Amino acid sequence: MYFPNAISEAGLAKITFKIFAVFAVSxxxxxxxxxxxxxxxxxxxxxxxxxxxxTVASAxxxxxxxxxxxPIATKVYWGDTHLHTWDSPDAFAAGATLGPEEALRFAMxxxxxxxxxxxxxxxxxxxxxxxxxxxxxxxxxxxIARGNERLLQDPRVAEWNRMMNSGPEGQRMAARELIxxxxxxxxxxxxxxxxxxxxxxxxxxxxxxxxxxxxxAPGTFxxxxxxxxxxxxNGDNLHRVVIxxxxxxxxxxxxxxxxxQSEDPKDLWRSLAAYEDATGGKVLAIPxxxxxxxxxxxxxxxxxxxxxxxxxxxxxxxxxxxVEATQIKGDSESHPLLxxxxxxxxxxxxxxxxxxxxxxxxxxxxxxxxxxxxxxLKRGLAIEGETGVNPFKLGMIGSTDSHTALATxxxxxxxxxxxxxxxxxxxxxxxxxxxxxxNRIGWQYLASGYAAVWASENTREAIFDAMMRKEVYAxxxxxxxxxxxxxxxxxxxxxxxxxxxxxxxxxxxxMGANLPAGGDGAPTFLVSALKDPEGAxxxxxxxxxxxxxxxxxxxxxxxxxxxxGERTVGPDGKLPPVGDTVNLERATYSNDxxxxxxxxxxxxxxxxxxxxxFYYVRVLExxxxxxxxxxxxxxxxxxxxxxxxxxxxxxxSSPIWYTPLGAQ
Numbered sequence: 001m002y003f004p005n006a007i008s009e010a011g012l013a014k015i016t017f018k019i020f021a022v023f024a025v026s027x028x029x030x031x032x033x034x035x036x037x038x039x040x041x042x043x044x045x046x047x048x049x050x051x052x053x054x055t056v057a058s059a060x061x062x063x064x065x066x067x068x069x070x071p072i073a074t075k076v077y078w079g080d081t082h083l084h085t086w087d088s089p090d091a092f093a094a095g096a097t098l099g100p101e102e103a104l105r106f107a108m109x110x111x112x113x114x115x116x117x118x119x120x121x122x123x124x125x126x127x128x129x130x131x132x133x134x135x136x137x138x139x140x141x142x143x144i145a146r147g148n149e150r151l152l153q154d155p156r157v158a159e160w161n162r163m164m165n166s167g168p169e170g171q172r173m174a175a176r177e178l179i180x181x182x183x184x185x186x187x188x189x190x191x192x193x194x195x196x197x198x199x200x201x202x203x204x205x206x207x208x209x210x211x212x213x214x215x216x217a218p219g220t221f222x223x224x225x226x227x228x229x230x231x232x233x234n235g236d237n238l239h240r241v242v243i244x245x246x247x248x249x250x251x252x253x254x255x256x257x258x259x260x261q262s263e264d265p266k267d268l269w270r271s272l273a274a275y276e277d278a279t280g281g282k283v284l285a286i287p288x289x290x291x292x293x294x295x296x297x298x299x300x301x302x303x304x305x306x307x308x309x310x311x312x313x314x315x316x317x318x319x320x321x322x323v324e325a326t327q328i329k330g331d332s333e334s335h336p337l338l339x340x341x342x343x344x345x346x347x348x349x350x351x352x353x354x355x356x357x358x359x360x361x362x363x364x365x366x367x368x369x370x371x372x373x374x375x376x377l378k379r380g381l382a383i384e385g386e387t388g389v390n391p392f393k394l395g396m397i398g399s400t401d402s403h404t405a406l407a408t409x410x411x412x413x414x415x416x417x418x419x420x421x422x423x424x425x426x427x428x429x430x431x432x433x434x435x436x437x438x439n440r441i442g443w444q445y446l447a448s449g450y451a452a453v454w455a456s457e458n459t460r461e462a463i464f465d466a467m468m469r470k471e472v473y474a475x476x477x478x479x480x481x482x483x484x485x486x487x488x489x490x491x492x493x494x495x496x497x498x499x500x501x502x503x504x505x506x507x508x509x510x511m512g513a514n515l516p517a518g519g520d521g522a523p524t525f526l527v528s529a530l531k532d533p534e535g536a537x538x539x540x541x542x543x544x545x546x547x548x549x550x551x552x553x554x555x556x557x558x559x560x561x562x563x564x565g566e567r568t569v570g571p572d573g574k575l576p577p578v579g580d581t582v583n584l585e586r587a588t589y590s591n592d593x594x595x596x597x598x599x600x601x602x603x604x605x606x607x608x609x610x611x612x613x614f615y616y617v618r619v620l621e622x623x624x625x626x627x628x629x630x631x632x633x634x635x636x637x638x639x640x641x642x643x644x645x646x647x648x649x650x651x652x653s654s655p656i657w658y659t660p661l662g663a664q
Contacts, residue, residue, distance in 0.1 A: 070513065072505055073454035073471055076481055077463060079128035080107065080407035081226070081451050082241050082288060082324060082399035087204055088228075089137035091403035092145070093175030094418040095168050098405035100131050100208055104215040104223055107407050115419045120406055122413070123534070124479070126450075127458050128222035129407065130399075131212070132241045135227045135256035139204035140197060141178070145171075148200070154190040198255075205255055209248030216247070218459045227256040229285070231263035235358030237292035238303075240268060241324070241399075245282035245464035253279050264303040266312070269319045284467060288324035288401065291332040291349075294356040294363065295370030298379055298392060313389035322467055325373055325396040325474040325652050326449035328417045333396075333618070333652055334374040337365040342558050343574070344542075344620065348476070350644060351444030359439050377655060378546045378554040381612050385548065385663075395470030395512045395654030396616070398449025398477075409477035411649075412587070414447035414627040421445060425635035428628055428643060443643040447627045448476040452651070454483075454510070470512025473617075475651040480538070481530040484511040484617045486656040488519025490526055495601040500528045511616070512654040517661040522607035525656070527561065528599045529619045536621040537594025539564060539578040539648060543602060547613040558618075561602040564595035580623045582646045587625040587633035594622040610660050617653035624649060 085103050086096040097115045106112045109125030144151055145164040152158045160177065163170035181187035190196060209225060216223040225244040232238065244251050257271035265285075272283045290297035302312050325332055331348025339345040355362060369375045373396065380392030400407050404422065406415040414423075421427050421442055428443035454471045455462040466472055473482050483500055487508020494503035504526050509515060515523055529541050540563035546556045560575045567576050581590040604615070629645040631637040639645065 070469070070505060070510060071456055073466060073510070074456055077127035077453045077455055077458050078479055079126050079451050079453065080399050081130040081243060081286065081397060082132050082327065082401045083129060083405065083407050084133055084401070084403040085131060085405040086142060087133040087139045087208070088403060089134060089141040089178070090175070091418065092141040093171065093178060094403065094420065095171050096404060096419055100211055103131055103405040103407070104129060106405065108221050112406070114406060114415060114422055115404065116422045118422060120415060122408070123410070126407060128224060128463050130224045130226040130241065130243050131208070132226045132228045134230050135258040136230050136260055138201050138227070138256065140191070140200055143200050150196045151190050154188040156188050157190055201255055206252050209252045213248045216460065219457060222458055222460055222463050224460055224463065225251045229257060229259060229268050231259035232357055233263050235356045235360035236294040236296050237289045237357040238263065238265065238296060239289060240265065240285040240287050240320070242272070242283060242285050243464065243467070245460055246279070250279040250281040266303065266315065269315055272319055282464060284322070285320050286322045286324055286397070287320060288327060289329050289332065289357070290323065290373065290376070291330045291352055291371050292357040293371055294361055295367035298370045298376035300379065300383065308383055308387065308391060310387040310389045313383060313387050313391035316391040317389060317393055321395055321470055322397055322472065323373055323394040324399050326398040326446070326476050327401045328445050328448060329401060330446060331448065331476070332371070332373050334372050335368050337368050338372055338375050339556065344648070347647065347650065348446050348448065351440040374544065374546065374556060377614050378556065381546065381548050381614070382554060384612065393657060395472050396474040396652045397451035397472050398474035399451055400449070409448055409450050411447045411477065411625060411627045412630050417445050423631070425631070425637045428631060428637055428639055441640060443628050443640060446476065450475050450477060450479070452482070470654040471510050473511065473651055473653045476649045478532040478535045478621060478649050480532055480619055480651040482617060482619055482651050482653055483526070483528040484653040484656065485509065485526040486515045486523050486615065488523055490524040490601055492601045495526045495528065495599045500526055500599065509656065511656060513656060515656055515658045517609070517659060522603050523658065525602045525615060527602065527617055529597070531596045536589060536624045536649070537564065537591045537596060538598050539594055539620040539622050540575060541598045541600065542618045542620070543615055544618055545604065545613060545615050547611050559602070562598040562600040564593065564598065578622050582623050582625055584625065584629050584645050585633065587629040589622070589624045612659050612663060614655040614657045616655040619651040621649045623647065
């Protein structure tokens with residue numbers, strides 16, 4: 001194991017232990033905290049960090065300058081980059097009994113018995129999976145339940161052991177006490193004893209590494225190493241999923257960086273840089289649930305409140321190329337308060353829009369500006385105008401955040417967030433244990449989402465590299481096949497050909513890239529959307545544009561660019577609804593409306609070559625039953641007032657950015 005330097009007792013005393021364990025101490029990562037007390041080391045580290053940023057930024061810039069820099073991605077691969085097992089303390093404390101091996105087998109299409117005894121299987125296996133258990137307290141709750149002798153020397157921990165082994169109710173009560181102790185800072189000192197907790201985490205992390213490598217099957221199934229960095233200051237969600245390109249020969253050289261060491265993402269990034277420097281490996285981080293961040297995820301300031309400068313923007317852009325746009329705890333694309341002219345902006349907001357993760361605050365429109373991705377993309381343009389660097393140049397993916405070890409995002413096969421949310425007649429009315437007693441209700445969970453990756457092959461290297469270049473997109477579950485290209489020389493017929501990708505790569509750049517300036521007239525965007533082969537037809541394809549006007553105001557507009565049927569855009573600029581075939585009593589729908597395929601070559605009618613902008617695609621399905629409707633049909637479940645029973649599922653592409661000449 002790689003230890004760049006040892007941490008002193010004085011340095012250790014400066015770490016604020018805000019959660020019930022500080023076991024996950026990667027001394028490699030802890031060196032980032034120690035460096036704050038060593039000026040010379042800070043300068044050396046900063047220099048190496050700047051070099052890494054310049055190197056990668058140059059590569060990304062080169063890849064954005066023309067189609068020749070882009071590998072030809074021939075296939076879309078489906079996966080979940082955010083799955084928890086019993087090694088996550090909250091999952092285990094809630095009663096989960098499935099571990100990483102069951103999670104991998106399930107993702108590969110095997111039938112698994114869930115914690116509640118149900119037979120579970122994916123109709124269609126996934127192509128890749130990241131098990132992203134919380135770094136904080138990794139494996140510790142299981143060790144309490146097993147009866148670790150040193151932990152149980154503390155009487156409170158011994159009592160938790162007794163409760164955890166008394167049955168599900170005792171396990172939940174112990175979990176509640178652990179969470180309360182974390183919130184109040186009153187958990188036993190044994191849970192902060194590095195001599196106890198570091199060996200526990202090391203054992204879990206090493207065993208995980210060997211297991212993930214064993215299940216990785218290049219060309220068939222990709223198992224990626226990862227973990228979740230989970231800072232939640234004052235209940236604000238600032239979480240990131242960390243994903244490695246490498247095998248256990250490199251990842252086992254470190255231990256995950258935890259929010260007990262620092263809640264500042266800059267310290268996480270330093271730990272990632274240290275990992276790459278020490279091992280020659282590659283790693284990235286993906287923020288999730290910005291919708292619950294109290295406006296901090298995409299603020300104009302850094303964690304400490306300082307205005308974002310070029311150094312911070314470069315570092316963030318280097319380590320965080322993507323954002324998780326949709327998952328079980330809500331959708332983060334946009335919000336009606338921010339996009340009042342977008343009639344589809346409210347998707348997945350119910351229950352999640354009115355507070356941070358723990359509902360310790362009530363949000364406002366101003367706060368929401370830092371919570372949602374569309375606004376973040378616009379803010380990125382503004383920051384780039386001030387600093388020369390865009391910190392929010394983000395591609396979009398979806399993932400589940402399931403804590404059952406079961407990666408499900410299908411409405412008719414949804415196994416929920418925790419084991420209490422596995423299929424049953426009453427799960428829609430279950431209170432969600434995320435803070436305040438009046439917190440969210442079970443029906444507000446989304447059966448969402450999945451990550452779609454365009455790559456040349458199903459390997460760790462190809463999947464990771466596609467994420468780095470942002471040739472990825474998000475869906476709320478359906479396996480919609482989406483292509484998006486931008487260029488100056490496309491012909492209208494290029495969208496209608498048998499191989500839109502051939503024309504797309506030859507004449508321009510794919511989603512996630514920067515459109516080179518200097519073309520004649522306005523750029524053309526090629527879009528191709530194919531329905532999920534086993535799912536609903538498509539309603540429409542939209543292109544969302546964001547820019548800054550001459551007065552410096554952030555602007556957006558949603559264009560309907562291709563749609564099913566004979567509808568026409570009205571005087572108000574709106575396309576009429578596609579219709580609705582949903583039968584709520586039976587939880588069915590019909591593909592008598594909508595289209596199987598929608599394609600177009602679209603030219604921005606208001607393009608200004610002097611204005612920085614971005615464009616991304618949103619694809620909407622026809623209305624379909626939500627998982628709540630399936631529960632009514634299957635179990636006779638009674639839904640609370642206001643419960644949503646149908647919706648329009650969707651896909652979000654990564655954006656294409658345009659930067660004017662002279663501003664690049």
